[in-house]
Amino acid sequence: MKRPTIADVARSAGVSPTSVSFAFNRPDRVSEQTLERILAAAAELGYSPDPVARSMSTGRTGTIGVLVPQPLATVVHNPYISEFLAGVAEATDSQDLPILLVGPRQGSIEHAVFDAAVDGFLTIGLEPFRPTIQLLTNRRLPYVMVDSDPVEGVACVNADDTTGAHEAMAHVLAAGHRTIGILGIRSPRPGRWERYVGTLARRMDGYRRALEEYGMGMNDVHLTECTVSEEGGRRGLKRLLEKTPRPTAIVAMSDITALGALSEARDRGIHVPGEMSVVGFDDIPETRWSQPALTTVSQATEAKGRLAARLLLDLIAGGASPDHILLETRLVVRESVDTRSR
Amino acid sequence: MKRPTIADVARSAGVSPTSVSFAFNRPDRVSEQTLERILAAAAELGYSPDPVARSMSTGRTGTIGVLVPQPLATVVHNPYISEFLAGVAEATDSQDLPILLVGPRQGSIEHAVFDAAVDGFLTIGLEPFRPTIQLLTNRRLPYVMVDSDPVEGVACVNADDTTGAHEAMAHVLAAGHRTIGILGIRSPRPGRWERYVGTLARRMDGYRRALEEYGMGMNDVHLTECTVSEEGGRRGLKRLLEKTPRPTAIVAMSDITALGALSEARDRGIHVPGEMSVVGFDDIPETRWSQPALTTVSQATEAKGRLAARLLLDLIAGGASPDHILLETRLVVRESVDTRSR
DNA sequence: CTGAAAGCGCTTACAG
DNA sequence: CTGAAAGCGCTTACAG
Numbered sequence: 001m002k003r004p005t006i007a008d009v010a011r012s013a014g015v016s017p018t019s020v021s022f023a024f025n026r027p028d029r030v031s032e033q034t035l036e037r038i039l040a041a042a043a044e045l046g047y048s049p050d051p052v053a054r055s056m057s058t059g060r061t062g063t064i065g066v067l068v069p070q071p072l073a074t075v076v077h078n079p080y081i082s083e084f085l086a087g088v089a090e091a092t093d094s095q096d097l098p099i100l101l102v103g104p105r106q107g108s109i110e111h112a113v114f115d116a117a118v119d120g121f122l123t124i125g126l127e128p129f130r131p132t133i134q135l136l137t138n139r140r141l142p143y144v145m146v147d148s149d150p151v152e153g154v155a156c157v158n159a160d161d162t163t164g165a166h167e168a169m170a171h172v173l174a175a176g177h178r179t180i181g182i183l184g185i186r187s188p189r190p191g192r193w194e195r196y197v198g199t200l201a202r203r204m205d206g207y208r209r210a211l212e213e214y215g216m217g218m219n220d221v222h223l224t225e226c227t228v229s230e231e232g233g234r235r236g237l238k239r240l241l242e243k244t245p246r247p248t249a250i251v252a253m254s255d256i257t258a259l260g261a262l263s264e265a266r267d268r269g270i271h272v273p274g275e276m277s278v279v280g281f282d283d284i285p286e287t288r289w290s291q292p293a294l295t296t297v298s299q300a301t302e303a304k305g306r307l308a309a310r311l312l313l314d315l316i317a318g319g320a321s322p323d324h325i326l327l328e329t330r331l332v333v334r335e336s337v338d339t340r341s342r
Numbered sequence: 343m344k345r346p347t348i349a350d351v352a353r354s355a356g357v358s359p360t361s362v363s364f365a366f367n368r369p370d371r372v373s374e375q376t377l378e379r380i381l382a383a384a385a386e387l388g389y390s391p392d393p394v395a396r397s398m399s400t401g402r403t404g405t406i407g408v409l410v411p412q413p414l415a416t417v418v419h420n421p422y423i424s425e426f427l428a429g430v431a432e433a434t435d436s437q438d439l440p441i442l443l444v445g446p447r448q449g450s451i452e453h454a455v456f457d458a459a460v461d462g463f464l465t466i467g468l469e470p471f472r473p474t475i476q477l478l479t480n481r482r483l484p485y486v487m488v489d490s491d492p493v494e495g496v497a498c499v500n501a502d503d504t505t506g507a508h509e510a511m512a513h514v515l516a517a518g519h520r521t522i523g524i525l526g527i528r529s530p531r532p533g534r535w536e537r538y539v540g541t542l543a544r545r546m547d548g549y550r551r552a553l554e555e556y557g558m559g560m561n562d563v564h565l566t567e568c569t570v571s572e573e574g575g576r577r578g579l580k581r582l583l584e585k586t587p588r589p590t591a592i593v594a595m596s597d598i599t600a601l602g603a604l605s606e607a608r609d610r611g612i613h614v615p616g617e618m619s620v621v622g623f624d625d626i627p628e629t630r631w632s633q634p635a636l637t638t639v640s641q642a643t644e645a646k647g648r649l650a651a652r653l654l655l656d657l658i659a660g661g662a663s664p665d666h667i668l669l670e671t672r673l674v675v676r677e678s679v680d681t682r683s684r
Numbered sequence: 685c686t687g688a689a690a691g692c693g694c695t696t697a698c699a700g
Numbered sequence: 701c702t703g704a705a706a707g708c709g710c711t712t713a714c715a716g
Contacts, residue, residue: 022711053708075431358703
């Protein structure tokens with residue numbers, strides 16, 4: 001009834017546990033005869049080595065953990081993260097490694113770090129505050145931070161958000177728009193965009209620089225923050241539409257909120273891009289299907305996941321150094337931004 | 343440099359490892375003073391209990407494994423599986439449990455079963471052959487099979503595929519179509535639909551029954567099998583279009599291939615539903631966005647994941663019996679099937 | 685080629 | 701309230 005152990009097999013095959021272990025892990029170290037006998041006994045008992053016990057001995061789990069900033073149920077629906085995970089999986093599939101999806105625990109990612117039986121972590125969108133880094137470091141496991149501010153001595157993979165955001169805003173400004181609404185992302189410090197960190201800070205910075213090139217500043221645009229979901233984008237647009245003068249262009253910090261804005265605009269009979277332009281960020285697959293197709297900033301999300309995972313795998317293998325990788329972004333002009341003659 | 347162990351903390355705090363363990367797991371079992379001292383020592387050393395060692399002692403990993411039938415990289419992009427995983431995550435999130443995504447190992451799911459450090463498995467789309475069941479059983483871990491044929495003594499969760507498929511085909515027949523192409527799914531036994539098992543068999547069965555009610559049989563329809571992807575659907579449609587007479591209706595065994603067929607039809611200037619009708623299966627979110635919106639069979643995929651995960655969690659907790667659950671399906675009529683007057 | 689023994693880092697009755 | 705000791709099921713030098 002109970003699960004058979006290596007000792008059971010050894011007894012049944014009339015050999016030592018050592019030999020059974022060898023039979024499974026280094027078949028060349030036992031004679032062909034005993035190998036056969038052991039395998040037969042194992043098959044008969046339905047034995048296979050316990051993965052936990054094996055990890056205990058070897059010190060390896062053969063698993064990498066992906067620390068995500070939201071509950072797993074919402075993460076799975078987030079196209080950006082799916083895209084990222086696909087890249088991660090491309091790297092792990094080649095070694096047949098499973099992926100442990102780890103969401104917040106009691107509301108905090110930090111708590112989740114301790115209980116995960118993995119060989120290393122990929123973090124995404126973590127705020128690189130000291131305590132967090134400390135916790136991660138305490139685990140004495142290699143990790144790669146994605147979408148955070150680069151931290152000295154820690155492997156980081158990021159997109160060139162500043163350049164991308166700059167391009168997006170410059171595109172809208174070049175089209176003649178001067179009444180602009182930014183669809184921001186609700187951060188831990190709501191409304192205080194001056195204190196944004198990581199990805200948000202870099203994107204905001206790119207927007208600001210583009211505005212300055214046109215003699216404008218953050219005070220000359222409407223900023224509203226919303227949750228990263230279609231619904232969030234809808235609500236955000238509603239708030240922006242109440243401003244006077246009403247924005248002629250919406251610059252969204254993520255595609256999913258941009259798509260929400262598009263839906264809300266359609267429901268209200270506001271023609272995009274005729275009456276209002278919209279530009280997003282990320283270039284998730286859905287942007288190609290939207291009506292109109294969304295102009296946005298592409299950031300090779302899948303490649304980002306693949307690179308980050310490879311870096312982590314190298315780190316785990318003991319090679320590689322904690323590099324900082326910056327991936328290119330580029331504006332993809334589709335149909336949602338129109339020239340405004342004024 | 344090395345990761346501190348419970349012994350290090352004990353030494354540093356001047357207590358026994360037992361007390362350190364209690365401090366972390368059952369704080370009420372140590373005096374307030376020693377608790378403080380231990381926690382301080384642990385914090386100073388940056389100690390936290392090793393999850394693998396803990397699992398070794400307790401016999402629990404606190405993780406559930408999801409066995410998926412395809413490489414993880416493709417699974418993440420499969421809307422049906424994403425939907426299912428979202429349901430699973432809803433159940434695990436409430437207990438802050440991580441999810442281990444396990445893909446095939448050396449091409450076979452069976453191999454992957456052995457190395458996963460989990461408390462139980464959720465399998466999806468596994469062919470319920472003896473050897474597989476045997477392997478799963480040998481692991482001595484609870485598991486629930488989703489999208490397979492119900493197996494006596496094993497927890498199973500399925501949709502009522504037969505009824506759903508029947509409705510889909512009947513809908514097309516009622517609309518007057520008599521030249522029908524079935525966009526099948528490439529199975530391990532290509533072309534031998536008579537020997538399909540599990541989900542595929544049930545859906546095929548539903549189609550067949552509907553046809554029989556109209557005095558038709560499987561020989562009166564064109565069947566082509568394709569891979570479960572948009573590209574697969576495109577290629578499948580190409581093959582069906584070469585048949586004479588050309589099908590006026592396409593019955594797809596999955597939405598994603600139906601969507602591919604829709605794209606291919608548009609590229610070829612074939613109007614749907616004017617010139618050709620299409621019906622899918624699954625009701626993935628994308629069906630609402632397609633042009634035209636896809637008529638399909640809804641099967642509450644998210645609920646399926648949630649139920650399966652809850653069942654597994656109950657099984658792990660020692661409660662519950664290995665029930666067989668059958669979820670309702672229902673035809674969702676949208677825009678892709680048109681009445682054909684003949 | 686084979687095996688006895690130590691060790692991986694915890695938890696948990698059990699005894700004091 | 702505290703601790704010595706056994707045990708979880710493997711792997712791996714090391715010795716024969």
